Each structure stands twice: as C-alpha cells, then as structure tokens.
Amino acid sequence: MKQKPHTHAPPNLEHFRTLLHQHMVKKGLRSTDQRRLIVETFFGAPNHVSIEELLAQVRARDPKVGYATVYRTLKLLAECGVALERRFGDGLTRYELADEQSHHDHLICVECDKILEFEEDRIEVLQDEIAKKYGYILKSHKHEMYGVCPECQAKASRARKN
Amino acid sequence: MKQKPHTHAPPNLEHFRTLLHQHMVKKGLRSTDQRRLIVETFFGAPNHVSIEELLAQVRARDPKVGYATVYRTLKLLAECGVALERRFGDGLTRYELADEQSHHDHLICVECDKILEFEEDRIEVLQDEIAKKYGYILKSHKHEMYGVCPECQAKASRARKN
DNA sequence: ATGTGTGCAAAGAGTTTGCACAGCC
DNA sequence: GGCTGTGCAAACTCTTTGCACACAT
Numbered sequence: 253m254k255q256k257p258h259t260h261a262p263p264n265l266e267h268f269r270t271l272l273h274q275h276m277v278k279k280g281l282r283s284t285d286q287r288r289l290i291v292e293t294f295f296g297a298p299n300h301v302s303i304e305e306l307l308a309q310v311r312a313r314d315p316k317v318g319y320a321t322v323y324r325t326l327k328l329l330a331e332c333g334v335a336l337e338r339r340f341g342d343g344l345t346r347y348e349l350a351d352e353q354s355h356h357d358h359l360i361c362v363e364c365d366k367i368l369e370f371e372e373d374r375i376e377v378l379q380d381e382i383a384k385k386y387g388y389i390l391k392s393h394k395h396e397m398y399g400v401c402p403e404c405q406a407k408a409s410r411a412r413k414n
Numbered sequence: 415m416k417q418k419p420h421t422h423a424p425p426n427l428e429h430f431r432t433l434l435h436q437h438m439v440k441k442g443l444r445s446t447d448q449r450r451l452i453v454e455t456f457f458g459a460p461n462h463v464s465i466e467e468l469l470a471q472v473r474a475r476d477p478k479v480g481y482a483t484v485y486r487t488l489k490l491l492a493e494c495g496v497a498l499e500r501r502f503g504d505g506l507t508r509y510e511l512a513d514e515q516s517h518h519d520h521l522i523c524v525e526c527d528k529i530l531e532f533e534e535d536r537i538e539v540l541q542d543e544i545a546k547k548y549g550y551i552l553k554s555h556k557h558e559m560y561g562v563c564p565e566c567q568a569k570a571s572r573a574r575k576n
Numbered sequence: 577a578t579g580t581g582t583g584c585a586a587a588g589a590g591t592t593t594g595c596a597c598a599g600c601c
Numbered sequence: 602g603g604c605t606g607t608g609c610a611a612a613c614t615c616t617t618t619g620c621a622c623a624c625a626t
Contacts, residue, residue: 280601280604280605281605281606282599282600282601282604282605282606283600284599284600284605284606284607285599286606286607287606303590303591304590316607316608317607317608318607318608318609319591319608320591320592320593320607320608320609320610321606321607321608323590323591323592324592324606324607327592337503339501339503343589343590343615343616344589344590345590345591359544359545359548359550361550362553368548370544370548372540372544374540375537375540378534378536378537378540379537379559382521382532382534382559383521383559383561386521386530386532386563386564387563387564387567388521388523388559388561388562388563388564389561389562389567390559390560390561391524391560391561391562392559392560392561393557393558393559393560394556394557394558394560395555395556395557395558396555396556396557397541397544397545397550397552397554397555398552398553398554398555398556399545399550399551399552399553399554400550400551400553401548401549401550402548402549402550405549405551442579442580442626443580443581444579444580444581444624444625444626445625446580446581446582446624446625448581448582449581465615465616466615478582478583479582479583480582480583480584481583481616482582482583482584482616482617482618483581483582483583485615485616485617486581486582486617489617505590505591505614505615506614506615507615507616
C-alpha cells in the first residue's frame, strides 16, 4: 500500500455520462455517432487536450468528422459541466474533465513549457474559505504557477559556464 | 487608521521605469513618442487593461497611433518583466503591472464576468512551498476562481420565483 | 548615415457561423 | 416528417508580420 490518498483515482465517468445525458434530454439534443465518438475520445484522452489533438484522435476512427463538430461538441460538454475550458499561455483552448475529485493545479515551466500537475488540499481549503468570505458560489478554479523547472535551471547554469 | 496591511500600496513605478530602460539599453531599442505615451498610459490604466481599451486611451492623446504599435509595445513590456500577459475566459489578452508587491488573485463571476481581486498571504506561502518542493524557481502565478457572485445569486433566486 | 520604429494593410491562427443536406426521434 | 446535427467553406476576431517611410541615435 504505497498509494497516497491523492494519487489520481480513475475519474467517475458514469457521473459525467449521466450529467451529459440529462443535459441533452432537457435541451432536446440528439445522440449521434459523431457526438458519441467525440465524447468517448475526450473521456479517454489525456488531460488538457487541445481541439487539434482531439480532432486527430477522432479522425483516426472516423476521418470524415469535421472540426466544427468537435468545437460544437466540446462547447456542449463545457456547458453541461462535464468539461472545463482552459487557456494557458499558448493561444490554444484546451479541455479537461471537470473532475471535482482531481482538482489539480499546474506548475508550468516558462522555458520549456512543460506542465506539471500537483494537488494541494490546503490550497483547496483556503479557496473555499475565500469564496465564502466574498459570498461566491465556487464553480471551478485555475491555479497556474509559472517558473523555471529544475532541468532548465541546470541547462541555464551549464550554458553560463561556457 | 482603518487601513489593512494589504490595501493596495501605490506601485513603485520608478522601479519599472528603470527595468524597462535597462532592457532597452541592453537591446539597443529606442525611446519614441509612441512608446513613451503607451507606457505611461499603461502605468496609469486600471488593472487588466485590454489592448483595445489601452489603444482607445492612447488615441485620445494621439489619434494616429496604430494598434500594431500598442501590441508591440505591450509585448516589450511583458518581455522585460514590467507587464504580465493574461487571458481570462473572454478571448482577449489583458495586461497588468507585474507588481510583485500586489500579488492579487481573482474571483470571476461566471454570470456577469465581474472580476474581484483579493489577496491572501497564506496562499502565497503555500505556493512558495510547493514550488520549492518541485525544485521550481517561481516567476509568477495566476490564480483564478470562477463562481457566481452574490448579486447574480440574488438575481437567479428572484428569477426562480417568477 | 545607419538601422530601428511606425502605420498601414494583409496575412495568420483559432474559433464561430450560415447553409444545404443527412439522419435522429 | 419535422427539426436537430453535420460538413464544408466562408466569416470573424484577435494578433502578428511585411513593407515603405519616418525618425532616434
């Protein structure tokens, strides 16, 4: 038993499928091949997928899916609380599962753009406290720290010696 | 003496002017009317100015400044550490003073897009701790919490009664 | 005099939209 | 059958770039 309590648990996909289904019923939306394919691909994709990456994966299975459909489906997922839209510094919109359990935050290297995820309960707790203080009902958050990763620090100090 | 320790102190503009000047000398860049005007307008502008807003203010003083110049100058400010580039959810790039002293974070209403700033030392402390744990040298951070503000909550509950 | 900075307009990148046809309920 | 969804291409928005001229140094 070496697992720590916050090691990523597999996300509860059923919960999200239900959420999506309810939203679609409520709005009278239809279940199509493309939507199912895109949604399942999204569920199976790594965190922070860009539309481009997702489209590539979708087209591997069905080459004639248009990118507009991917955009529209991801918007839909964002609307019903299944996905979270995120923009880091690179001008791309990325999506991640709105997984309440894994509220990971990000440490981003300003040199090599590597993204490291971390979780820190004490920050979550503080956030809830702050939201309450200002009377907000919290829906989500982004916490990104920008810095130089150990590898790039080493690279830089090596370069300085030459 | 009702002031709390974290009420915004006026930013130390001299420090930023020096930073910018050194950067320009080092890179052999030139001081022009437009750059001075844009930089000073930025210094006097509210936090989170968009390019559009800044351009409007700049043109109020000199109508023939092109928007490309504003983009280029803000990029310059970001490069030399005077300004921070930020993207919230609205697809616009906004800039703010890279004021180390006022490391405020943001509470953003998902209904009305209002942005509330707050400061919380304990979060800053935790961040430093986390960065150290992963060996990162921290340069900056973004911390945005998304939720429903008290006004919009009231509006929503009023609407529910009708 | 040299070379950077500017303004304009055009090009790019990412995203959204209009439309005719396809396909779900 | 009616109405939503799709794919395509065009439109849009924000940002970047190329170029000829202006202007710091």
